[in-house]
Amino acid sequence: MDQMGQQIKVGITGQNGFMGSHVFNFLGTKTEEIERVDFKRNFFENISDLQRFVKSCDVIVHIAAMNRHENQQVIYDTNVELVQKLIQACKTERVTPKIIFSSSTQEERDNLYGKSKRDGRQLLEDWAIKEGGEVSSLLIPNVFGPFGKPFYNSFIATFCHQIIEGQEPTVINDSSVNLIYINQLSEVFYQEIIKKNTEKIKSYVVPHTSSYKVSEILTLLNGFKSQYVDNGQVPKVNLNSFELDLFNTFTSFIPKDYFPRKFTKHSDNRGAFVEVMRAETAGQSSYSTTVPGITRGNHYHTRKVERFAVISGKALIQLRKIDSDEVFEYILDGEEPAYVDMPIWYTHNIKNIGDTELITIFWINEPYNPEDADTYFVKV
Incomplete structure (x- = not known):
């Protein structure tokens, strides 16, 4: 002011x-x-x-x-x-x-x-x-x-x-x-x-x-490709670090059709097992249930790395870069568990488009802090 x-x-x-x-x-x-x-x-x-x-x-x-x-x-x-x-x-x-x-x-x-x-x-x-x-x-x-x-x-x-x-x-x-x-x-x-x-x-x-040598940066970027793009694993990117900034830069170049990524589902006579998240960095995991027809989210982040994993029910995930009109949509179904990662500066939401309760697991690389939430509400 x-x-x-x-x-x-x-x-x-x-x-x-x-x-x-x-x-x-x-x-x-x-x-x-x-x-x-x-x-x-x-x-x-x-x-x-x-x-x-x-x-x-x-x-x-x-x-x-x-x-x-x-x-x-x-x-x-x-x-x-x-x-x-x-x-x-x-x-x-x-x-x-x-x-x-x-x-x-x-x-x-x-x-x-x-x-x-x-x-x-x-x-x-x-x-x-x-x-x-x-x-x-x-x-x-x-x-x-x-x-x-x-x-x-x-x-x-x-x-x-x-x-x-x-x-x-x-x-x-x-x-x-x-x-x-x-x-x-x-x-x-x-x-x-x-x-x-x-x-x-x-x-x-x-x-x-x-300050880094060019070869050091190239080594980090190649590591991101091997860990994240090839294997879905979030590398070691500490909060407020050069590595986190470089990682968010790198992921912005990944085409939007890279997602959704299907999990490997292991089933036997007892049921099924799915590994949702593997990361070399600390973070916060949570889950939500959403009744049919309800939408969650409609916000964006400027630094956070976030994963939405649908494990039960049917969901529509939407993304839009805040200075663009283009909307990217992904349909995920718990019958074939999959995830979508939220890019920074993209407002995003998730809607239950099925007839049953939607269960979503969320992982984010930093615990929620109401004093510094890095969460800005804008409709997709």
């Missing part, structure tokens, strides 16, 4: 990109403090729309940029032009929203991408000095997280894609890489949005949260 107790109106250029979409969704969990102003990619081509956008915002997070192109000059020209258009729109409307600029630790490197970030930051700072605006520039290390674009956003996205596709990634330069997970970076943006700065112009390097 601002000093008047009103929501802060925040717009994000590049809202549909990897980083922008994550920051947008993260801010969607802070609705008491923040109202998100929608941004469309064509705003930079439609000046009146861009002007309307800047006038609507208390804070603009400028993330829109080109990362890769075969012609480095195109990267430079594009990124600088985006900053110039944003500044011009603010000048035309005579508004001075706080601008948070997504820059890069590559600013000091000898490449045109880094130079475009450095020069873009200088343009924004010059505008702020002249117009009385406020600019905070974040120099960001290598970012990774779910839903990244292979061969574009990060080598981790590329490796995940290749491993899932049955390819063998190649380590060209086995250097140590400084990394930050996208959820952690989103928190940095959020804190900067709500912060009351005394300085009108500032820039700082966002600290990396982990």
